[in-house]
Amino acid sequence: MTKRGNGDDVVSVDEEENGGSEKEATTTQAVQVAVNIRPLIAMERVQGCSDCIAIVPGEPQVQIGHHSFTFDYVFGSSALPLDSIFDKCVKPLVEGLFHGYNATVLAYGQTGSGKTYTMGTGYTVRGNTEGVISQVMETIFNRVETLKQEADFQLQVSFIEILKEEVHDLLDLNPSPADYGYMGGTMGSAFGGGMKVVGTGKPPIQIRETISGGITLSGVTEVNVKSLEEMASCLERGSLCRATGSTNMNSQSSRSHAIFTITLEQRRKWDKLDDCGEEYLCAKLHLVDLAGSERAKRTGSDGARFKEGVHINKGLLALGNVISALGDDKKRRDGGHVPYRDSKLTRLLQDSLGGNSRTVMIACVSPADSNTEETLNTLKYANRARNIQNKPMVNRDPMAAEMQQMRQQLELMQAELLCARAGGPSSTEVQVMKQKIAWLEASNMDLRKELVEARGQLESLAQTAVHSQVERDKLKLKLEKLRAGKTFEELDGDVDGQTGSLLKDYVTRIQELECELLQIQNSRFPSIQSSRPVSSHSSDSFGDSASGLDFETTHVDRRVFLPAGDPSGETETVVVAKENLCKQLRELTIRLQKKEAEMKIFQSFDPVYLRLQYERKLEELEEEKQSLQGERDRLIANLETLANAADGSMQMIQQTHMQKWKQLEPHIQSDHKKFSRHYGRKQITAACLLTGLLQISVALSSPLLSLGADRLEKEAGELV
Numbered sequence: 001m002t003k004r005g006n007g008d009d010v011v012s013v014d015e016e017e018n019g020g021s022e023k024e025a026t027t028t029q030a031v032q033v034a035v036n037i038r039p040l041i042a043m044e045r046v047q048g049c050s051d052c053i054a055i056v057p058g059e060p061q062v063q064i065g066h067h068s069f070t071f072d073y074v075f076g077s078s079a080l081p082l083d084s085i086f087d088k089c090v091k092p093l094v095e096g097l098f099h100g101y102n103a104t105v106l107a108y109g110q111t112g113s114g115k116t117y118t119m120g121t122g123y124t125v126r127g128n129t130e131g132v133i134s135q136v137m138e139t140i141f142n143r144v145e146t147l148k149q150e151a152d153f154q155l156q157v158s159f160i161e162i163l164k165e166e167v168h169d170l171l172d173l174n175p176s177p178a179d180y181g182y183m184g185g186t187m188g189s190a191f192g193g194g195m196k197v198v199g200t201g202k203p204p205i206q207i208r209e210t211i212s213g214g215i216t217l218s219g220v221t222e223v224n225v226k227s228l229e230e231m232a233s234c235l236e237r238g239s240l241c242r243a244t245g246s247t248n249m250n251s252q253s254s255r256s257h258a259i260f261t262i263t264l265e266q267r268r269k270w271d272k273l274d275d276c277g278e279e280y281l282c283a284k285l286h287l288v289d290l291a292g293s294e295r296a297k298r299t300g301s302d303g304a305r306f307k308e309g310v311h312i313n314k315g316l317l318a319l320g321n322v323i324s325a326l327g328d329d330k331k332r333r334d335g336g337h338v339p340y341r342d343s344k345l346t347r348l349l350q351d352s353l354g355g356n357s358r359t360v361m362i363a364c365v366s367p368a369d370s371n372t373e374e375t376l377n378t379l380k381y382a383n384r385a386r387n388i389q390n391k392p393m394v395n396r397d398p399m400a401a402e403m404q405q406m407r408q409q410l411e412l413m414q415a416e417l418l419c420a421r422a423g424g425p426s427s428t429e430v431q432v433m434k435q436k437i438a439w440l441e442a443s444n445m446d447l448r449k450e451l452v453e454a455r456g457q458l459e460s461l462a463q464t465a466v467h468s469q470v471e472r473d474k475l476k477l478k479l480e481k482l483r484a485g486k487t488f489e490e491l492d493g494d495v496d497g498q499t500g501s502l503l504k505d506y507v508t509r510i511q512e513l514e515c516e517l518l519q520i521q522n523s524r525f526p527s528i529q530s531s532r533p534v535s536s537h538s539s540d541s542f543g544d545s546a547s548g549l550d551f552e553t554t555h556v557d558r559r560v561f562l563p564a565g566d567p568s569g570e571t572e573t574v575v576v577a578k579e580n581l582c583k584q585l586r587e588l589t590i591r592l593q594k595k596e597a598e599m600k601i602f603q604s605f606d607p608v609y610l611r612l613q614y615e616r617k618l619e620e621l622e623e624e625k626q627s628l629q630g631e632r633d634r635l636i637a638n639l640e641t642l643a644n645a646a647d648g649s650m651q652m653i654q655q656t657h658m659q660k661w662k663q664l665e666p667h668i669q670s671d672h673k674k675f676s677r678h679y680g681r682k683q684i685t686a687a688c689l690l691t692g693l694l695q696i697s698v699a700l701s702s703p704l705l706s707l708g709a710d711r712l713e714k715e716a717g718e719l720v
């Protein structure tokens with residue numbers, strides 16, 4: 001959406017530099033209006049004219065007297081330089097040509113205001129090469145050169161003038177008698193000194209309307225051009241043939257309206273043809289240099305020149321009416337009549353004004369105060385022209401479109417024929433199958449994407465698994481090494497710093513405690529000690545416990561389960577007890593093995609927390625050891641006393657022991673509970689310690705103590 005200076009909002013089809021939307025235009029585009037203010041010419045200076053047009057700095061706004069107008073662009077004077085007129089206004093139209101849009105550049109204004117100068121219609125190869133048209137030609141050929149790999153281009157030019165309501169072909173080498181009636185000005189200088197060549201001639205050019213509503217000129221010469229030079233030569237030839245004449249206001253006044261038309265046809269190459277691209281496009285660019293409006297009084301024209309002036313003004317008046325009709329919002333909304341047919345000029349410009357063309361109007365004005373009235377009129381018309389809405393659309397060749405359709409039909413029928421011959425499916429089935437294939441291809445693409453994602457996830461999982469496996473193997477190895485009796489020093493390389501040394505300390509301390517307990521046990525029952533085999537590696541049994549606890553093979557003297565002085569029932573009781581014990585211990589072993597796995601996790605726990613836990617437990621164990629030592633001493637003393645007593649008093653001693661045990665039992669239970677809390681995860685060590693306690697009780701060897709031993713054993717089982 002472009003905000004128009006006069007307050008109208010105009011929907012632009014495409015405002016990009018490339019000048020062309022590839023889509024069909026569904027919106028309208030207003031005629032763009034640029035004002036070109038030429039400088040005061042010598043004649044005006046001589047006459048002492050002054051500048052009557054003011055420009056609002058930085059704005060496309062001009063003021064004349066108390067009138068103010070806003071346009072799309074203002075060039076000349078203190079506004080934009082004239083040489084930027086092509087880039088700003090015309091280049092987008094040229095680009096649009098390559099997208100199939102017709103375009104028109106129309107120079108309008110009073111006589112001597114600079115229309116021919118601006119358009120460059122007075123082009124000569126060796127002389128005047130200024131103006132819009134020469135830049136248009138250059139740009140077109142540059143673009144063709146750039147795009148020649150993608151499409152085949154064909155360029156044609158035609159050049160006509162409307163003189164006294166007659167259309168003349170300026171490129172016809174054999175003009176009809178009607179074409180050479182004019183002998184004023186410089187016409188025909190290139191072809192025989194001031195006269196058009198007389199020839200057999202063709203029928204006069206006629207303006208026709210096509211079925212689609214387009215305007216064409218039948219009988220006009222269209223010259224195929226392949227190079228810039230060829231096109232420039234056509235322009236020069238036509239310019240020289242154009243009717244010009246000298247008036248008081250312009251020594252080389254154009255006496256006709258001239259239209260130089262460039263037709264661009266492009267056919268996309270097969271391999272460059274995409275689905276949405278057009279195979280064939282054809283667009284026309286009309287470059288129009290109108291004759292200037294004039295007042296006979298000022299031009300000083302009389303006779304033939306006066307008649308020309310009348311015709312010129314008539315044509316311009318018709319143009320003014322068309323502009324008024326199109327520029328009037330109300331009339332346009334009501335679908336009011338637009339008098340295109342009132343003149344040949346308006347008829348020819350039908351597409352350009354309110355049609356399917358993209359149009360730029362350049363209103364040329366003189367700044368001289370002597371021309372104020374004409375300048376004001378021009379600006380008023382130009383301002384009205386800004387209200388004209390066109391509907392640019394891509395020009396397809398109907399024949400080519402039909403051909404394309406037929407080609408597609410042919411392909412389909414050929415495919416059907418092949419299928420029918422091979423007994424294959426019908427065309428409907430083929431269509432369905434094609435759709436299915438398309439659908440399958442799409443879903444295949446989706447699945448491929450999912451597969452790639454899944455593969456990525458799998459790889460990362462595999463990496464994690466490998467990593468975990470390596471960690472597990474390392475831990476396994478360490479454990480095996482520890483089981484094999486390796487010290488922590490030997491494992492130093494494998495165990496990481498703080499945790500390793502901490503564990504080492506605690507294991508050493510536990511082993512020391514175990515030894516101490518064993519010593520207590522030995523010193524408490526010296527009589528029994530002598531009757532049971534003492535392993536030289538007493539700690540090994542605990543070591544084994546820690547590394548798998550093979551209790552089945554633990555050397556426990558079976559006699560420890562026998563009631564004193566009852567050798568008769570020894571074998572049976574011991575075997576049963578041993579079996580029970582072994583069974584329980586087997587279960588214990590399995591559970592401990594499970595816990596062993598948890599141990600690994602436990603190793604990764606916070607060392608500080610672990611240290612505190614262990615320290616607390618060590619204190620408790622120390623206390624327990626102290627109390628046990630005290631109790632041991634007392635028991636030894638009692639035993640010694642009792643040993644001297646008679647057998648009858650043995651019963652009493654046993655009862656005393658029983659009482660003592662009952663007193664101790666709650667303490668032991670509470671200790672065990674604490675123990676199990678702190679050693680919830682450190683089951684192996686707990687089991688070791690409990691086993692130690694078990695062995696102590698076993699070593700006591702008395703029935704009441706064996707009862708305590710049973711309890712301990714049971715608790716050990718629960719704990720684990």
Ligand SMILES: Nc1ncnc2c1ncn2[C@@H]1O[C@H](COP(=O)(O)OP(=O)(O)OP(=O)(O)O)[C@@H](O)[C@H]1O
Pocket residue numbers: 037038039041082109110111112113114115116117118250252253254255290291292293364
């Ligand atoms: N921008 C400009 N700078 C300098 N001179 C200019 C400029 N525009 C026009 N002129 C001069 O003004 C004079 C009239 O210009 P031109 O012939 O282009 O007017 P015109 O509008 O085509 O007139 P007509 O309608 O009579 O054909 C010429 O001498 C031309 O060189």
